[in-house]
Amino acid sequence: MADAVVSGSSPSAISEMNQARIAQELYKRGTLSRAQIAKALGLTAPAISKLAGRMIEDGLVRETGDMPGLGHRRSIGMQLESSRYRVIGVKFARSRVQFGIFDLAGNPLQQSELPPVSEQSIPQTVQAVKDHIQQALDHDRSIVAVGIAVPGPYLRHEGQIALVTSMQGWRGVNFIQSFGQAFSVPTFIEQDARAGALAQSLFAPQNSSPNLAYYLVGEGVGLGVIEQGRLINGERGGATELGHISVDVNGRACECGNRGCLERYCSAVAIHKAMCQPPYEGLFPEAEHLSHAAACQMLFYRAAQGDEAASRLVAQTAACVGYGCVTIINAFNPSHIIIGDIVAGAGQTLLETVQRIVAERALPELKAQTEISLSALPADATLMGAAAVAVSHFLQDPTHFASILRQRQVAKNKPPTTPPKNG
Amino acid sequence: MADAVVSGSSPSAISEMNQARIAQELYKRGTLSRAQIAKALGLTAPAISKLAGRMIEDGLVRETGDMPGLGHRRSIGMQLESSRYRVIGVKFARSRVQFGIFDLAGNPLQQSELPPVSEQSIPQTVQAVKDHIQQALDHDRSIVAVGIAVPGPYLRHEGQIALVTSMQGWRGVNFIQSFGQAFSVPTFIEQDARAGALAQSLFAPQNSSPNLAYYLVGEGVGLGVIEQGRLINGERGGATELGHISVDVNGRACECGNRGCLERYCSAVAIHKAMCQPPYEGLFPEAEHLSHAAACQMLFYRAAQGDEAASRLVAQTAACVGYGCVTIINAFNPSHIIIGDIVAGAGQTLLETVQRIVAERALPELKAQTEISLSALPADATLMGAAAVAVSHFLQDPTHFASILRQRQVAKNKPPTTPPKNG
Numbered sequence: 001m002a003d004a005v006v007s008g009s010s011p012s013a014i015s016e017m018n019q020a021r022i023a024q025e026l027y028k029r030g031t032l033s034r035a036q037i038a039k040a041l042g043l044t045a046p047a048i049s050k051l052a053g054r055m056i057e058d059g060l061v062r063e064t065g066d067m068p069g070l071g072h073r074r075s076i077g078m079q080l081e082s083s084r085y086r087v088i089g090v091k092f093a094r095s096r097v098q099f100g101i102f103d104l105a106g107n108p109l110q111q112s113e114l115p116p117v118s119e120q121s122i123p124q125t126v127q128a129v130k131d132h133i134q135q136a137l138d139h140d141r142s143i144v145a146v147g148i149a150v151p152g153p154y155l156r157h158e159g160q161i162a163l164v165t166s167m168q169g170w171r172g173v174n175f176i177q178s179f180g181q182a183f184s185v186p187t188f189i190e191q192d193a194r195a196g197a198l199a200q201s202l203f204a205p206q207n208s209s210p211n212l213a214y215y216l217v218g219e220g221v222g223l224g225v226i227e228q229g230r231l232i233n234g235e236r237g238g239a240t241e242l243g244h245i246s247v248d249v250n251g252r253a254c255e256c257g258n259r260g261c262l263e264r265y266c267s268a269v270a271i272h273k274a275m276c277q278p279p280y281e282g283l284f285p286e287a288e289h290l291s292h293a294a295a296c297q298m299l300f301y302r303a304a305q306g307d308e309a310a311s312r313l314v315a316q317t318a319a320c321v322g323y324g325c326v327t328i329i330n331a332f333n334p335s336h337i338i339i340g341d342i343v344a345g346a347g348q349t350l351l352e353t354v355q356r357i358v359a360e361r362a363l364p365e366l367k368a369q370t371e372i373s374l375s376a377l378p379a380d381a382t383l384m385g386a387a388a389v390a391v392s393h394f395l396q397d398p399t400h401f402a403s404i405l406r407q408r409q410v411a412k413n414k415p416p417t418t419p420p421k422n423g
Numbered sequence: 424m425a426d427a428v429v430s431g432s433s434p435s436a437i438s439e440m441n442q443a444r445i446a447q448e449l450y451k452r453g454t455l456s457r458a459q460i461a462k463a464l465g466l467t468a469p470a471i472s473k474l475a476g477r478m479i480e481d482g483l484v485r486e487t488g489d490m491p492g493l494g495h496r497r498s499i500g501m502q503l504e505s506s507r508y509r510v511i512g513v514k515f516a517r518s519r520v521q522f523g524i525f526d527l528a529g530n531p532l533q534q535s536e537l538p539p540v541s542e543q544s545i546p547q548t549v550q551a552v553k554d555h556i557q558q559a560l561d562h563d564r565s566i567v568a569v570g571i572a573v574p575g576p577y578l579r580h581e582g583q584i585a586l587v588t589s590m591q592g593w594r595g596v597n598f599i600q601s602f603g604q605a606f607s608v609p610t611f612i613e614q615d616a617r618a619g620a621l622a623q624s625l626f627a628p629q630n631s632s633p634n635l636a637y638y639l640v641g642e643g644v645g646l647g648v649i650e651q652g653r654l655i656n657g658e659r660g661g662a663t664e665l666g667h668i669s670v671d672v673n674g675r676a677c678e679c680g681n682r683g684c685l686e687r688y689c690s691a692v693a694i695h696k697a698m699c700q701p702p703y704e705g706l707f708p709e710a711e712h713l714s715h716a717a718a719c720q721m722l723f724y725r726a727a728q729g730d731e732a733a734s735r736l737v738a739q740t741a742a743c744v745g746y747g748c749v750t751i752i753n754a755f756n757p758s759h760i761i762i763g764d765i766v767a768g769a770g771q772t773l774l775e776t777v778q779r780i781v782a783e784r785a786l787p788e789l790k791a792q793t794e795i796s797l798s799a800l801p802a803d804a805t806l807m808g809a810a811a812v813a814v815s816h817f818l819q820d821p822t823h824f825a826s827i828l829r830q831r832q833v834a835k836n837k838p839p840t841t842p843p844k845n846g
Contacts, residue, residue, distance in 0.1 A: 153786060153788075153789070155788060162786050162787075162788040162789065163786055209658070211657060211658040227655055227656070227657065227662070228653070228656070230651070232650055232655065232755070233650070233651070233756070234634060234650065234755055234756025234757065235632070235634040235756050235757060235758040235792070235793075236756060236788070236789065236792065237756070238752070238753070238756035238786065238788070238789045239650070239754065239755050239756040240754065240755075241753040241754070241756075241786075242753075242754075244753045244786070245668070245750050245753045245754060246670060246746065246749065246750065246784075247669060247670075247671075247672045248670075248671050248672060248673070248683075249670045249671060249746045250671070256785075256786050257783060257784050257785060257786065257787070258749060258753075258784040258785070259784070260671075323669065323672045326669065326681060327668050327669065329661070330661070330664045330665075330667045330668045330681075331662065331663065331664070331665075331668060331754045331755075332655070332657055332662050332663075332754075333656075333657025333658050333659060333660070333661035333662040333664075334657065334658060335658040360680060361669075361680050361681040361682065362679075362680060362681070363576060363585050363586055363661065363664075363667070363679050363680065364585075364680070365576075365578060365585040365586075365659070365661070366576070366585065366659065366661045369658070369659065370658075
């Protein structure tokens with residue numbers, strides 16, 4: 001090992017790392033020539049040629065024919081084989097489990113929802129999800145990883161959720177034990193809002209900032225922060241738990257032990273509860289029979305139609321979402337806050353109130369340069385986030401996943417349990 | 424440039440990076456043999472010998488004679504030349520400017536305080552600090568860097584403080600323009616609580632966690648968070664501004680635009696104000712004539728003596744410091760929160776109240792593994808922090824600072840403006 005070798009890495013590890021950098025560059029920028037990649041990564045043309053040859057051979061990259069070159073030279077474009085590899089995304093929420101198969105670019109190839117979950121049915125749900133994943137893996141040999149998004153605070157080393165307000169049964173599930181080694185492909189588990197932040201960063205090309213916050217306002221309130229290009233986790237994965245940051249230390253008691261938690265004011269659960277209590281009691285009589293998501297949808301529809309009570313409750317909720325944005329700015333100073341999930345369904349009226357609150361309460365120097373928008377992702381950002389968790393691991397170590405694909409395709413042609421049919 | 428080269432780095436850049444890693448390892452662990460360093464860094468013995476030889480020649484490392492070897496082999500200990508290099512630390516607070524010279528281990532060699540600052544005297548103060556630094560540099564040729572700590576929110580790219588509650592004049596100072604290129608040695612500027620976090624991490628050997636929060640409760644309230652070994656800055660340096668995170672969105676108005684900012688309840692300024700207002704008005708008649716720091720000291724002394732009103736005010740303040748800790752845990756999930764600066768002077772009684780509030784309000788899984796303590800650093804943690812800012816840069820690029828030292832010592836022997844005396 002030479003003096004110049006980094007961190008005890010072998011030359012092959014450095015080659016793998018450089019292949020990962022090429023994959024990331026192609027993922028971000030689409031089609032590039034070898035010369036463009038060499039320039040972007042500060043590597044020589046011969047080095048890139050060697051690496052690119054290996055990646056083409058491994059099925060990670062393909063050539064796309066001639067493209068306008070730099071200067072007068074002809075050059076051949078290269079692309080990442082994004083549609084050759086697939087990942088499974090699973091999103092666990094309190095009462096919903098969603099499932100999807102995506103390619104590396106986040107295009108959904110299949111999406112489905114499992115039956116609603118109750119406290120009692122959690123163990124069966126976990127088994128059903130495992131079965132569902134296994135079936136998909138058996139059926140589609142191009143799947144190379146599974147990403148799972150779970151509500152926070154998720155203790156990432158222990159594999160358990162520390163608290164799920166209004167659905168404590170989830171605390172009994174150890175996700176690492178249940179899913180970590182369950183399949184023939186790697187499985188990655190992430191807190192849901194962090195998964196959403198990854199989805200925004202990977203799948204929404206307009207979100208290129210290295211300082212990005214995904215503000216999940218759904219059944220719970222969560223936050224995922226990418227700071228200097230990296231997710232903030234904290235010691236055990238309990239960081240960025242915005243839903244349990246107090247906006248009023250003398251406020252409503254929360255199951256977490258704290259008072260005045262933001263989640264108690266603007267989650268879909270809190271909105272649904274408010275619709276069934278004074279002063280709104282009786283104004284939304286059907287609300288009691290709806291799911292949290294459906295009740296919120298009804299409320300937002302009524303507000304859009306000009307219903308006064310509905311508009312008042314939406315405005316009140318939106319102000320609280322705004323207080324959360326002010327806290328996000330003071331705590332994390334992202335360049336962009338993206339609001340997503342159920343409550344983002346209130347749309348422009350919500351966004352305008354949030355922007356007004358931020359204009360009033362955040363430091364002028366910071367608010368002026370903080371973009372706030374609603375999620376523009378076509379599908380549910382957190383389900384896409386579950387896929388994004390898997391894709392982000394793919395991009396860190398593409399050669400590993402290329403070898404998984406090869407193994408799975410060999411296994412398909414030669415099933416180990418029965419004699420080969422076309423042997 | 425070979426295929427295996429990282430990020431376009433030349434072999435000499437990689438050698439420098441490995442020298443930095445050796446310096447960091449020696450800094451953290453004290454005396455080590457070449458074999459121990461090789462093991463810790465995953466480098467071969469010949470590689471380490473070559474690098475160590477270079478570092479000894481450059482005056483970065485010295486041999487300390489025989490030490491107990493690994494196995495039966497004799498081995499020679501190596502140490503970083505921590506006392507050979509010095510840095511200047513300058514701490515700007517609202518009304519105080521402190522100055523110190525430290526060695527790399529954070530040992531203070533000289534400390535002084537400039538005259539108290541008023542809104543009117545800020546420009547003169549800036550000039551006086553420049554003169555003071557220049558004099559120290561002229562006098563002591565072993566100084567290789569200057570670290571400056573300023574109150575937050577500090578906009579790190581612009582060089583300006585976005586807001587200094589109760590001392591807005593500081594906003595007119597551009598620290599990068601005033602100090603960035605003013606001296607013959609590099610100058611580094613950091614938000615004060617972040618500097619304090621660096622000091623805790625570098626100079627207090629018990630704080631080895633990569634997830635550490637320094638909670639500055641002084642004239643302002645600030646926070647510096649080291650997460651996964653790296654300071655959290657946000658897009659423009661405005662992250663971790665705990666003092667302006669609201670603990671009551673309907674609470675006291677703050678100069679920042681927000682309401683219920685933590686700083687309005689437990690900073691030294693807020694405590695001093697409370698001492699002069701109902702229901703405490705008249706109980707501390709001398710308080711009006713004291714500085715914020717002195718008023719707090721008096722209050723804490725009275726409380727320790729059993730004075731009931733003083734104890735009540737301290738308890739009330741401590742609860743607010745505790746609410747801040749709960750927010751820190753939910754936002755950043757550090758393994759260790761270190762409380763420092765003026766208000767930490769309330770001592771054990773403060774710590775006990777903080778720990779009770781955290782026990783009541785933080786998630787059981789997180790609070791059980793979050794250590795909370797008062798700063799154990801001998802000197803003012805933020806002044807040491809200013810030095811730590813410089814030291815952390817030294818450790819990232821020691822060869823650069825070794826060359827600065829050589830240049831400064833040559834310049835001393837051969838002053839460029841006058842003919843050499845001993846030529």
